[in-house]
Amino acid sequence: MNAIAxxxxxxxxxxxxxxxxxxxxxxxxAYAFPWSRGNFIDSIAAGYDMQVLQAExxxxxxxxxAMRGVDEVHLLNITVAPRWQRQGHGRALLAAVIDAVRATGxxxxxxxxxxxxxxxxxxxxxxxxxxxxxxxxxxxxPHGQREDAFVMALAMEPRxxx
Numbered sequence: 246m247n248a249i250a251x252x253x254x255x256x257x258x259x260x261x262x263x264x265x266x267x268x269x270x271x272x273x274x275a276y277a278f279p280w281s282r283g284n285f286i287d288s289i290a291a292g293y294d295m296q297v298l299q300a301e302x303x304x305x306x307x308x309x310x311a312m313r314g315v316d317e318v319h320l321l322n323i324t325v326a327p328r329w330q331r332q333g334h335g336r337a338l339l340a341a342v343i344d345a346v347r348a349t350g351x352x353x354x355x356x357x358x359x360x361x362x363x364x365x366x367x368x369x370x371x372x373x374x375x376x377x378x379x380x381x382x383x384x385x386x387p388h389g390q391r392e393d394a395f396v397m398a399l400a401m402e403p404r405x406x407x
Contacts, residue, residue, distance in 0.1 A: 255298050255306055255334070255337070256299055257297070257298055257299075257341055258296065258297055258299060259295065259296060259297075260289065260295035260296060260297050260308060260310075262286065262289060264297055264305065265285045265289070266282070267305045268285055268297065268305065268308050269281075269282045269285060271305060271307070271308070271324060271326045272285075272322075272324060274326065274327050275324050275325070275327055276324075277387070278384065278385040278386075280322060285310075288310050288312075288321070291312075293310055293312045294309075294310075294312075294313065294318075294342075294345060295308065295309065295310050295311075296308060296309050296338070296341060296342075298325075298334060298337065298338055305326065306325060306326060306329045306334050307323070307324055307325035307326060307329060307334050307335065307338050308322070308324055308338075309322065309323045309324075309339075309341070309342050310322040311342055313349065313351070314351075316351065316353065317351055317352065317353040317354065317355050317398075318342075318345075318346045318349065318351055318353070318354050319354075319355045319356070320342055320354060320355065320356040321356075323339060323342070323356075325338065335365075335368055336372070339368065339369070339372055342354065343372070343399065343401075346399075347401050347402075351401065352400060352401050353398050353399065353400055353401065354374075354398065354399040354401065355396065355397070355398050356369065356374070356396075356397050356398075357380060357383060357384075357394035357395065357396055357397075358395050358397060359384050359392050359393075359394055360379075360392060360393045360394065360395055361392060366395060366397075369397050369399075370397075373399050373400075374397040374398060374399045375397065375398060376396070376397050377396050377397065377398045378396035379393055379394070379396065380393065380394040381393050
């Protein structure tokens with residue numbers, strides 16, 4: 246038998262305080278207006294659902310931060326490190342969030358996306374999200390300006406109860 250070793254698939258693990266410095270570095274590389282280290286620490290302390298996607302060697306590929314509400318889950322942050330972008334990792338991270346929301350039984354997953362972020366918007370639409378609103382001046386932008394955000398939602402399919 247002539248077997249060729251395949252690299253291990255990336256794995257999802259919970260975000261911990263020990264990973265926050267690496268997460269913060271990716272955040273700084275990926276965004277002009279990144280979350281602070283404190284935003285991640287506060288999110289962990291609040292008990293938000295936070296996952297990181299790790300390569301076989303432990304390198305962080307990306308992460309998600311989701312907050313459970315009364316009737317929905319709000320995806321606050323989904324980021325793929327620049328060197329790992331355009332390889333399907335964003336889709337994999339989003340699929341994992343969707344699966345986790347389905348498991349909660351909550352009916353909706355919400356998110357905001359910059360109106361200028363066409364790539365992310367197209368990804369969300371391809372996975373069933375619909376634009377349900379607009380938040381004016383939601384995101385910081387260069388030169389003290391603000392950028393609008395589309396509010397997008399994904400309705401969760403009801404689970405069969407037997």
